[in-house]
Amino acid sequence: MSQETLVKRQFGHRARLALAPAQGLKTDNQAHVARTMWNLLHGWWQMMPKEMRTLANADAAIRQARDDIDFLAALPAQAAQAVLKTYFQTWKNCWEGRADAPSFKGRFRTVMSVDIPQGRDLNITRVHRRWGMVNIPKVGRVRFRWTEDLPVGKRTNPENRITGARLIKDALGWHIAFRVQTLEAAPSPHQGPEVGIDVGVTVPIALSDGETYEHGEWLTQREQAKLLHLERRAAQRKQHRKPGERTSRRLHHTYDRIAGLRAKAKRRALDWQHQTTTAITRAYGTIVVEALTITNMVKSAKGTIENPGKKVAQKSGLNRSVSREAWGRTVTMLTYKTARHGGTLHKVPAPGTSQRCSACGFTTPGSRESQAMFSCKNPDCGWSGNADHNASRNVLHLYRMGLALTPAAGRAGVRRAKRVKPATAR
CATH class of the missing domain: 1.20.120 (Four Helix Bundle (Hemerythrin (Met), subunit A))
Known part of the structure; x- marks a missing residue:
């Protein structure tokens, strides 16, 4: 009987709890x-x-x-x-x-x-299509939203199991994060094409083949108006609080409602990132991104009293926009998802990718006319097009020139196991 290499994969799955x-x-x-x-x-x-x-x-x-x-x-x-x-x-x-x-x-x-370190204490069962039941020590049986198949039941391979869990509370309530371990066949090399990715604020993700992934506001207009109203109410109530006085319950309640709306926006952003990165890793075998140092990009421009900064308000707004897009989290998702689908992820130096012309390779002053348009000022070229598309083509070109900073992404989150018969992996 033929043998194949199996790999041990460890990942987490988070679900919402319905606590009494x-x-x-x-x-x-x-x-x-x-x-x-x-x-x-x-x-x-x-x-x-x-x-x-x-x-x-x-x-x-x-x-x-x-x-x-x-x-x-x-x-x-x-x-x-x-x-x-x-x-x-x-x-x-x-x-x-x-x-x-x-x-x-x-x-x-x-x-x-x-933390619930022992997976055997959970005793997970599926009630029906939407809900499951889990045992929480000293709390009892609790329902949770069943949104992904978990390795539970007698027919499940013993190598596929839940090793533990963690209960986490955010502004939307209690959730449970399962630690899942599976043994599955190593993914075959992805035969998809190569693609360069440029991340930005106006266009969150732009690919070198002209594809773009954009999103709207995470909150509806009604939710944004409600958030603004709550923030103004909190500021007004905070003004009437005397120095050293404890925060009132009303103000705490207002803060909780603000946190709930912001948590809802973050959850929608996470969902968009997961869907987008999954679609990219399934379509492309080699993904190239910029090696960005985001912490340096979002530093304050205030400066010092002796040497104050310039355009502090504009830089502050840009920093908030960069942080809101969570570029680092996008790269992290791409890293482990490319490994899961058999692809590779590479990083290339970031300086100059947005100012260089992808057609002639020259960097001329004033080519970046606006946030959205790039027009090469080289008289022998004159290429013009979308600035994000131009940057993503430069990112891919740097990889093809052999300037990648990191080799293949490895098997992030995947550990190689011994060779076993395929029958044991069912």
């Missing part, structure tokens, strides 16, 4: 206890000498705290262990230069979340 009021209170309590556990660990870490900061000592301190403080028992023991491991992993990332040092988590500045 009592279940919502229990989940909120667990999230507050998880945050408290983190803060207690951080305080313990600062008090202990270096030679005492070990995982075993921290585990003993957590167990003692759960015995001494009653309300800490609301968090399951496995979730408390997950907080401990995450805290130590954060310090490890800090020592290796990948993250900042951990700090205390504030009540209103921290995303409420609870």
Whole structure:
């Protein structure tokens, strides 16, 4: 029997929970206890000498705290262990230069979340086409929106399973993010054409073959008017608050409604990005993008008192537009989706791609007439066309000239497994 290479793929799937009021209170309590556990660990870490900061000592301190403080028992023991491991992993990332040092988590500045490290505790079942049921420790059976097939049931391959989950609360309510692991055949090399991509503000995604992907406003006119009304109401109520006075419940309620509308806009933007990047990775085998340093692009232009910046308001508006398009998230989606479909993703240097003529290759002053039009000022050329289309053609040309900064995208999120018979992958 022929053999084929199987790869282990790990990904996440997020679904909306339908919690009853009592279940919502229990989940909120667990999230507050998880945050408290983190803060207690951080305080313990600062008090202990270096030679005492070990995982075993921290585990003993957590167990003692759960015995001494009653309300800490609301968090399951496995979730408390997950907080401990995450805290130590954060310090490890800090020592290796990948993250900042951990700090205390504030009540209103921290995303409420609870980890469920054991997948066997979830006991997921599908009720019907739209809903499923999941078991949350110390909360009970909860319904969730079934929008993607999950590896559950007796007929599922044992290699395909849910390894854990995480409960996350945003402005729209509680959600559950499943950690899914599957074993599947390695994708065959994508035979699609090559394409260069230019990202922008006016045209979010422009391809070198002339295709463009655009979107409108994420909120309807009615929702935008409502958001503006709520922001004005919040500013007015904030003016009447005395210095040092606690925020009123009415103002908190207004802030919650503002956050709900913004979360709705972000969810629609994410959906558009997922659909667009999926369509691109299915159609093209080689995708070339610019290596943008977005953090430098969105820096403030205020300057200093001695040397103030120019056109600060215009730069601030541009920074908001760049951040709203989330170019980095688009590249991240393209990276793992190209690997899943057998394609490759390359990055090329970004300087000069928007000023260079894609027809003659010369950079002449004033060729970029506007945000949308490019007209080459070279007398021997005179090519004119869409500026974003011109930039995407330059991006692809740099790759074909061998100026790619990174090789094939690898198998992002995919780990190679041993050779097994195809029958085991069913």
